[in-house]
Amino acid sequence: MRLSKWSVLMILFVSAALAAGMATGVAAEDKYPSKSITYLVTFDPGGQSDREARRQQPLLEKNLGQKVVVDYKVGGGGALGWSELVRSQPNGYLMAGINIPHIILQPLQQQTGYTTEQIVPVAIFQRTPLALAVLKTAPYKDIKEFLAAAKAKPGDISIGGSGTFSGHHVATLRLQKLAGTKFNYVPFTGAAPQVTAFLGGHVNAIFGNSDDLVKHADSIRVLAVADNNRFFGFKETPTLIESGIDMVESIDRGIGLPPKTPENVVARLEAAFLQIAKDPTIQEQMKKEGFVPLAMNHKESKAHIEKMTAIYKEIVKEFKK
Template sequence: MDRDCRTRRASILPRFTATFELESHDMKRTVRLTLAGAALLGALGAYAAYPEKTISYIIAFGPGGESDISARLQEPFFQKYAKQTVAIQYKAGAGGATTWSQLNNMPADGYTIVGTNLPHIVLQPLEKDVGYETADIANVYWFHYTPDALMVPADSPYKSVKDLVADAKKKPGQITFSGSGTNSANHLAQQRFDKLAGIKTTYVPFKGTGASNTALLGKQVSGSWGYTTVQMQLGDKARCLAVAMDKRHPAIPDCPTFKELGFDLVGGAYRGIAVPKATPDDVKKQLSELIGKINKDPEFIKKMQENGFAMIDIGLKEMPKFMAEQCKAYTQIATEMGIKKRDPRCQ
C-alpha cells in the first residue's frame, strides 16, 4: 500500500510541476527560465579555461632590467602552456612603488598581472607612506632569485674589493654606486656592505637595472650594485668584484663571494607576479599553476640559468609562510640599518 502510494506520488510530481510551469503567468515562467539559464552559465563559467585572451603583464620598472628580462623569457611559454600571449608594459617610478600603489585599482579579472619584487615591497612601506602596504600586494608566485653583485667598469682602477675599500676610507662619500631604485635589494646591499667594511659610499638610485647599467657603462658612477644577471649581460664591459652568495655563481666562477673576502653578506632580489586583491580565488589559483608550469619547464630553466638567474618555486600554498618569513627578516634588517620608520601591515 505505502509502496503504491510512493509510486503514484512520484509519477504525479513531474506532471504537476510541468502543469504548473505551463499554467503560470508568462512573467513568472520567464523568471524561472532565466534563473535556470543563469545557473547554467555560472556553472559553465566556473570551469571556463583561463586565460582566454591576451594578458597585460605590467613591469614596475623600465625596460632592460631583470624584471623585464624575466618577462621576456616567460613570454613564449605563456603561448606554450596557455595558448595565449602577454602584452608587456612598463610603468616605472619610485622604485616600483608607483605601480604597486595602483595595483588594487587595476582590473581584477586575471588579465592584468604585475611583476613584484622583494625586498622592495617590504622595505618601501617600512620607511614611509608609499601608497600601499605589503599586505595590499596579492602575490601569486615567486619564480626566481638574483644574488647581489658589486661591479665596476672593465677599466676601473679598482681591481678588487680590497682596492675599493681602501680608497673609500680615504674619500668618505665620494665613491658612488648606481642601483635599481631606493630601498631595493641593491640599496640594501650597499648599506649593509658599508657597515661591514666600515666605509661611507653614496648610492644613486635609478629607475631599474637597465638605467643603472647605463650609468655604470657611461662612468656616471664609480661602480654599481647589481646582480649576477647584470654581469652576464655586460660581459667584459664590467668587472665583477664580488657576489653576495654562499658559493660562487657557476656562470661567473672567477668572481669571489663576499664571504671569501671576510664580509658576511648574502642577499639579492626575489621576483614574482601579483594581481589585484579582488581577483577571484579560482583565477589566482589557475594563474599560480600556470606560472608554476612555466617555471618547471626544462627549456625555460636552462634559459634562466644561462642568464644568471637562480630558480625558486613559491606558489599560493606556500605564500603565507614565505611572506611571513620575508617580512620578519627584512624588518629586522631595516631596523638595524635605520631604514624602518613605520609599522606597516605586512600580512
C-alpha cells in the same frame, strides 16, 4: 500585509534573474581566462623583469589560450606599478611582475600606495644574486682596496642601483654600515639604465644583478658576490662573507595579483607559470644568462615573502639606530 499576484510574480522574476546572474558569474569565473590578460612590468624595457615577461609571454598564451599583453608602469622603483596592481579588479586580467625585497622594503620605509600583504603572489620563478662590480679600468683590484678607498674618503664613491628602497639600495646601506664608511647611492628607474650609466662611467660601482654582470663580464671587474656561495658565473670571485662582510642580498622575481583574487584564478595562473619555470629548456636558458631558476608555487611564495619580511624588518630597524 497581503501581496498582490503581480507583486508575487515580480519577486519571483527578480529572484530568478539574480540567481541567473550569480550562476553566470560563477560560470565565467570557472572559464577563466576568457579574454586577453595584461602582464604589467614595473621597470624599464630591457631589464630583467621585461626580458622574463617577454620569454614567458608566448608560453603563457599557449597554456592559457588567450593573448597576454606586456605593458609598462614605470616609476618609484616599481611602486607605481604595484600600486596600480592592488587597486585593480581582482579578476585575473591584470597581473604584475614582483620583485623581492622591493615589495617588502618600500612599504616599510615610506607611503607607497600599496602594502606587501595586499599583493597575492602566484609564483616566484627566478633569482639574481647581487654582486659589487667596478669597471676594469677602475683602480680597485679587489674588495679590500675598494673599501679602503671608501674609508679614506667617505661619500666620495658612488654606487648605482635599480630603484630606491630596493635590493640594490639596501645592499649599499648594509655594506656601508658593516664596513664602517659611506657611499653615494645613485638610484635608476631599472637595471637597464643602471648598467648603461655604469658602463658609461657615470657611477664608480654598482650592486649589479648576476645576469647583467655575466653579460658584461669583459668590461667589468666583480669584486665580491653577496651570496652564501660563490656564483657559478664568477667562480674566482670571493663572496662578501669570505671577505669578512656578513651579508647576502639577491633579487627574487615572480608574479603577483590584486588582493581578493579568487582561488581558482590564482591556481590557474600558478599552474601556467610553474609549467614554464620547471621546463628544463627554460631553466638552462636562465642559467646561461646568469639567472638562478626557481619554481616556488603560491603557498611557497607567500611563505618566502613572510619570512623575508621578518628579516628585513630587523634590518630596517638597524638602519634607524
